[in-house]
Amino acid sequence: MGTIIADNIRRIRASIPQGVKYVVVSKYRPLEQLQAAYDAGERIFAESRPVELSQKAAALPKDIQWHFIGHLQTNKLKLVLPYCSLIQSVDSIHLMEAMEKYCSAADISVNILMEIHIGREESKQGFTEEEAYGFFTENRWKNYPHLCFCGLMGMASHTDDRNLIEKDFSKIHAIYGKILNLYNCPPSFRELSIGMSGDYLLALKHGATMVRIGSASFE
Numbered sequence: 001m002g003t004i005i006a007d008n009i010r011r012i013r014a015s016i017p018q019g020v021k022y023v024v025v026s027k028y029r030p031l032e033q034l035q036a037a038y039d040a041g042e043r044i045f046a047e048s049r050p051v052e053l054s055q056k057a058a059a060l061p062k063d064i065q066w067h068f069i070g071h072l073q074t075n076k077l078k079l080v081l082p083y084c085s086l087i088q089s090v091d092s093i094h095l096m097e098a099m100e101k102y103c104s105a106a107d108i109s110v111n112i113l114m115e116i117h118i119g120r121e122e123s124k125q126g127f128t129e130e131e132a133y134g135f136f137t138e139n140r141w142k143n144y145p146h147l148c149f150c151g152l153m154g155m156a157s158h159t160d161d162r163n164l165i166e167k168d169f170s171k172i173h174a175i176y177g178k179i180l181n182l183y184n185c186p187p188s189f190r191e192l193s194i195g196m197s198g199d200y201l202l203a204l205k206h207g208a209t210m211v212r213i214g215s216a217s218f219e
């Protein structure tokens with residue numbers, strides 16, 4: 001098992017340019033598999049459930065950087081924020097308000113990505129491109145002094161049509177570039193988290209600075 005994971009990770013690493021972050025999506029995987037990925041050299045792991053994240057963070061080495069990529073309910077912040085170096089899935093103003101309040105009371109700040117709804121799925125969470133652009137052009141990000149706006153996260157449509165996937169990635173890359181070019185862009189804004197196991201090579205063509213790879217890392 002450990003060798004399969006080490007081989008997968010070596011192969012994936014070799015396909016990702018230097019400077020692009022490889023986030024190992026470890027949700028639902030047992031600790032032994034995370035340990036194998038750790039032993040293969042990986043230090044960024046992503047989880048999507050608060051309790052699972054806090055338990056794994058307590059059990060595994062302390063130099064792991066944990067990212068959160070699931071829908072985060074405001075009553076779960078205390079299980080997530082103390083452990084995470086990045087919350088990738090900030091999908092509503094309501095959540096930002098709650099995070100700002102929590103961080104202000106705890107006197108901490110937290111790194112976040114805004115989750116953008118680009119795919120065609122009706123049910124997906126996240127901001128539209130217009131909402132995200134408005135948020136930055138109107139300086140609304142300055143209302144959240146304890147949130148450090150590090151960039152955007154998105155998921156392409158769930159399809160085998162590679163042209164559609166590339167269209168989605170190119171749309172989010174364009175909005176990322178527009179925000180980055182604003183004179184009042186937050187100084188921390190520099191990450192574009194797109195691409196998963198099935199489409200990360202396409203995401204790399206469209207400006208990904210961070211790819212989130214689960215199944216291909218472990219299976």
Ligand SMILES: *Cc1c(COP(=O)(O)O)cnc(C)c1O
Pocket residue numbers: 025027048069070155196197198212213214215216
């Ligand atoms: C599960 C998940 C991934 C990883 O998906 P794989 O196809 O297993 O690589 C990436 N991003 C998010 C937001 C996820 O929920």
